[in-house]
Amino acid sequence: MLKLRIGILSSCLLLCWCGSFGWAAQKWKKINSEYCEIYFLSYSELKKINSNVDVSSISLDFKKKIINSKIKTKSISEKVKRKFDIIFRKAEEILNMYPRGINVKIRIYLNQKQLNRVYRKMFKGENKALSFYIYKTNTIYISTEHISEGVLAHEMGHCIIDHYFVILPPRNVQEILAIYVDTHLKD
Ligand SMILES: [Zn+2]
Numbered sequence: 001m002l003k004l005r006i007g008i009l010s011s012c013l014l015l016c017w018c019g020s021f022g023w024a025a026q027k028w029k030k031i032n033s034e035y036c037e038i039y040f041l042s043y044s045e046l047k048k049i050n051s052n053v054d055v056s057s058i059s060l061d062f063k064k065k066i067i068n069s070k071i072k073t074k075s076i077s078e079k080v081k082r083k084f085d086i087i088f089r090k091a092e093e094i095l096n097m098y099p100r101g102i103n104v105k106i107r108i109y110l111n112q113k114q115l116n117r118v119y120r121k122m123f124k125g126e127n128k129a130l131s132f133y134i135y136k137t138n139t140i141y142i143s144t145e146h147i148s149e150g151v152l153a154h155e156m157g158h159c160i161i162d163h164y165f166v167i168l169p170p171r172n173v174q175e176i177l178a179i180y181v182d183t184h185l186k187d
Contacts, residue, residue, distance in 0.1 A: 157181030
């Protein structure tokens with residue numbers, strides 16, 4: 001969970017959700033990349049998502065290793081899929097953890113207000129996070145308003161950690177590892 005922060009990241013709550021996903025007034029659209037199922041609410045939103053997620057400072061050598069640069073990606077959905085996969089693979093490399101067969105779902109709400117409403121429905125409490133990952137649904141919950149390569153890397157880190165360990169490390173250790181991912185994304 002990446003907290004709303006003024007310079008400080010505090011520890012994540014271990015989220016355990018046992019209910020059905022109730023909030024969905026709008027129809028989700030979905031695109032699949034190699035590592036992600038990306039749910040968004042409109043194609044104009046997808047444009048914003050594409051401009052908010054920037055992988056230009058991730059090393060070119062790394063990107064060349066994992067993408068075929070000969071294939072030109074013109075459409076917005078192809079660009080978004082490629083960016084999300086680059087971040088996911090980079091998060092795996094930073095952690096040196098490569099759990100098999102992960103396909104993480106990412107639900108991108110319009111704004112923080114919607115995300116907070118979803119959180120309230122799930123947990124009956126106030127959300128203090130920009131985003132959160134739930135193992136049970138294998139889903140990252142996030143909004144266009146606050147999506148960025150760093151926030152995505154952090155939550156993808158949680159997903160990778162949760163799938164790598166048979167016995168999960170303590171919560172604060174999970175959080176330290178996830179913070180390590182977003183702070184080293186551009187190394
Ligand atoms: Zn976290």
